[in-house]
Amino acid sequence: MATAGGRRVITCYGAAVLLAAALLLSAPDATEAYDSLDPNGNITIKWDVMQWTPDGYVAVVTMYNYQQFRHIGAPGWQLGWTWAKEEVIWSMAGAQATEQGDCSRFKGNIPHSCKKDPVVVDLLPDTPYNMQIANCCKAGVISTFTQDPANAAASFQLSVGLAGTTTKAVKLPRNFTLRTPGPGYTCGRAIVGKPSVFFTADGRRATRAFMTWKVTCTYSQFLAQKPPSCCVSLSSFYNDTTVSCPTCSCGCQNPNGTNCVKGSPHLGSAIDDPGKWTGQPLVECTSHMCPVGINWHVKQNHKDYWRVKITITNFNFRMNYTEWNLVVQHPNFDNITQLFGLNYKPLTPYGGDINDTAMFWGVKPYNDVLMQGGNKLGSVQGELLLRKDSQTFISEKGWAFPRRVYLNGDNCVMPSPEDYPSLPRMQAL
Ligand SMILES: *[C@@H]1O[C@H](CO)[C@@H](O)[C@H](O)[C@H]1NC(C)=O
Ligand SMILES: *[C@@H]1O[C@H](CO)[C@@H](O)[C@H](O)[C@H]1NC(C)=O
Ligand SMILES: *[C@@H]1O[C@H](CO)[C@@H](O)[C@H](O)[C@H]1NC(C)=O
Ligand SMILES: *[C@@H]1O[C@H](CO)[C@@H](O)[C@H](O)[C@H]1NC(C)=O
Ligand SMILES: *[C@@H]1O[C@H](CO)[C@@H](O)[C@H](O)[C@H]1NC(C)=O
Ligand SMILES: *[C@@H]1O[C@H](CO)[C@@H](O)[C@H](O)[C@H]1NC(C)=O
Numbered sequence: 001m002a003t004a005g006g007r008r009v010i011t012c013y014g015a016a017v018l019l020a021a022a023l024l025l026s027a028p029d030a031t032e033a034y035d036s037l038d039p040n041g042n043i044t045i046k047w048d049v050m051q052w053t054p055d056g057y058v059a060v061v062t063m064y065n066y067q068q069f070r071h072i073g074a075p076g077w078q079l080g081w082t083w084a085k086e087e088v089i090w091s092m093a094g095a096q097a098t099e100q101g102d103c104s105r106f107k108g109n110i111p112h113s114c115k116k117d118p119v120v121v122d123l124l125p126d127t128p129y130n131m132q133i134a135n136c137c138k139a140g141v142i143s144t145f146t147q148d149p150a151n152a153a154a155s156f157q158l159s160v161g162l163a164g165t166t167t168k169a170v171k172l173p174r175n176f177t178l179r180t181p182g183p184g185y186t187c188g189r190a191i192v193g194k195p196s197v198f199f200t201a202d203g204r205r206a207t208r209a210f211m212t213w214k215v216t217c218t219y220s221q222f223l224a225q226k227p228p229s230c231c232v233s234l235s236s237f238y239n240d241t242t243v244s245c246p247t248c249s250c251g252c253q254n255p256n257g258t259n260c261v262k263g264s265p266h267l268g269s270a271i272d273d274p275g276k277w278t279g280q281p282l283v284e285c286t287s288h289m290c291p292v293g294i295n296w297h298v299k300q301n302h303k304d305y306w307r308v309k310i311t312i313t314n315f316n317f318r319m320n321y322t323e324w325n326l327v328v329q330h331p332n333f334d335n336i337t338q339l340f341g342l343n344y345k346p347l348t349p350y351g352g353d354i355n356d357t358a359m360f361w362g363v364k365p366y367n368d369v370l371m372q373g374g375n376k377l378g379s380v381q382g383e384l385l386l387r388k389d390s391q392t393f394i395s396e397k398g399w400a401f402p403r404r405v406y407l408n409g410d411n412c413v414m415p416s417p418e419d420y421p422s423l424p425r426m427q428a429l
């Protein structure tokens, strides 16, 4: 719409307006879904119509997570859309609609859902086999291709009724929404593309979807409007002071301490009933009140190398963070030499010119799960060895510390740069 309007204006007023329009379009828009560390990241939803039925079609819907480091963790995705006509979902496999809605006009066979705007959620891993399809039933968790390519996509199948039985008659659903389960993603319009091609296991025969459309969803931290979920503390071998997470990084303890737990809670009160779990953290009482704390410790310094120990601690009694990942920015990351207990991939969001950002994740099965708080195993560690030139003093104010840290795609609260541990210049290491 905007471009059509824009073009009409341009033909009237010429180049000056063209420039103004271009500036307007490129101006940072607060609602724009964009992450400078993953500018092309998106989740693509592919909808393949596989066969016609007497009153509609059977489709396989697959969501691909094409984001570098943002996965969809527990309690998982919720995909919604609005039907264009009077469609109903006769049946589903590999997922379910959260509400049946008003099916009172049906006699005999009752649809799975008659909602005009159904919301679909994944099934749990222990779902009976006759309700599963390939790539389904992971409790709504979708990993990234970087970290776990086998689990970076999710599929379900649905049989749609009252939908039309030709490619012309089928109308695309509108207004796709992806929630995880909170906001954050914005989905574009469904666009009909080339029909998907499927190969048999031996690769000797190809079949084709009758019709395929795609929807692209992108994430914006701004839209998500989540309170911070992690914070960073800094320490070093050359200064005894640990710079802790800023006070109230993720919220403040209320005066009676009723919004957090002192010590280990009784499991009964800590863990919600399965159906009622909202993903709300239940945190240990700390000055920062974050569900997760990350400590960056400068451990050693040699002439040409220095070493960092990263410790991630879970203060949330309600969450095991499976397949956690960190994205860290540091100017010396172009010279990471060795890793201990960590997997690693450099992220070069600016096309390789600036190589200062990296993604780290745990080694299966040793530290890929950050166990719930209160558990002896509620923390994970790893180390990095970095090469520097012998002139670089790591103790110079702030140099050895990260500039930016994300946990599972969420920006972590950092101490203020003035507080970074340092040594007076004369004693620099
Ligand atoms: C989504 O990501 C994929 C993989 O990186 C890319 O090929 C595709 O162009 C992206 N889609 C959009 C609309 O940006
Ligand atoms: C699209 O979905 C949003 C959120 O579910 C809703 O507020 C809005 O009214 C919907 N628009 C249409 C045209 O259905
Ligand atoms: C804290 O406790 C006091 C006295 O017991 C009570 O009046 C007050 O409402 C409580 N505040 C909160 C935030 O729970
Ligand atoms: C975390 O994992 C442990 C071990 O598998 C399990 O006992 C515990 O219930 C899990 N906690 C949550 C909150 O899921
Ligand atoms: C970035 O630096 C790492 C070494 O830390 C190197 O392995 C990688 O190839 C570099 N990537 C680019 C695009 O320069
Ligand atoms: C990192 O390595 C490159 C090439 O190996 C070198 O040119 C550069 O100076 C190094 N950077 C630092 C900070 O040591």
Ligand SMILES: *[C@@H]1O[C@H](CO)[C@@H](O)[C@H](O)[C@H]1NC(C)=O
Pocket (backbone or CB within 6 Å): 239, 240, 241, 418, 419, 420, 421, 422, 423, 424
């Ligand atoms: C350690 O770091 C703190 C915070 O930057 C600083 O105030 C203090 O002077 C440092 N200690 C020494 C011995 O340099």
